Amino acid sequence: MEKKDFTSGIVLLLTGAAFFAGSLFLPWKETGYDWFGAPGLVPAILAVLLALCGLRLIIRSRKEHDFYARLTDAAPCFCAEEDEEEQAAEEKGRPAWMDREAPRAVIAAGLCCAYILLLGRVPYMAATAAFITAFILLFRGAGVLKSICIGGAASVSIWFVFYKIFAVFLP
Known part of the structure; x- marks a missing residue:
């Protein structure tokens, strides 16, 4: 699961960075808006938050290797069917x-x-x-x-x- 978190984190981080760059092209001061009323402010904030979520996933995938093990230990596992599906798919020779x-x-x-x-x-x-x-x-x-x-x-x-x-x- 850590590999999926790492990959998802990179995608979220890059998407947030791209959205932030796009928000900089929106009007900020040249149209008479104050900085807090500029059309680019909300997209910039959301882009930064998205990038931070991606960064958190990347850090967790690298530093907290036992994260999912702790989750399954703390709560009963309701994903037994998915585990069985993954094993069956691997036996067929293709990824789940x-x-x-x-x-x-x-x-x-x-x-x-x-x-x-x-x-x-x-x-x-x-x-x-x-x-x-x-x-x-x-x-x-x-x-x-x-x-x-x-x-x-x-x-x-x-x-x-x-x-x-x-x-x-x-x-």
Whole structure:
């Protein structure tokens, strides 16, 4: 697991650095904004936080080799099925990620593309609720009724926070 943390950490660190560099190209002072009202401030802060999360993963993968062992010792393991799947895949001669992560990434990308296509054609709250509900259902996060409730509540909450509180126009 440490190798996955290291790789993920590098990806997050580089993504955060790229986003930070991009935020520097947004208006800062030349358009009359104060530094705290500049459009580039929030993306810069989020980029730094993302990079710090990546850095934390890299450090943990190098310094805390027993991190996952301590987690499994402290709590009962609910991942026995995944361990069995990994062993079965290794016996077949192919890595376990080919059985699980690749299809999950394709499904997630497909859901994101479908959501993008829905935006503007379907009301925002309905598209967002459908996206969140589908994500929860496909990745087995909850049952149908609970997924619908979570998707609807999250959609309304997102709309309320951004549209009513921050006055951000949503598609």
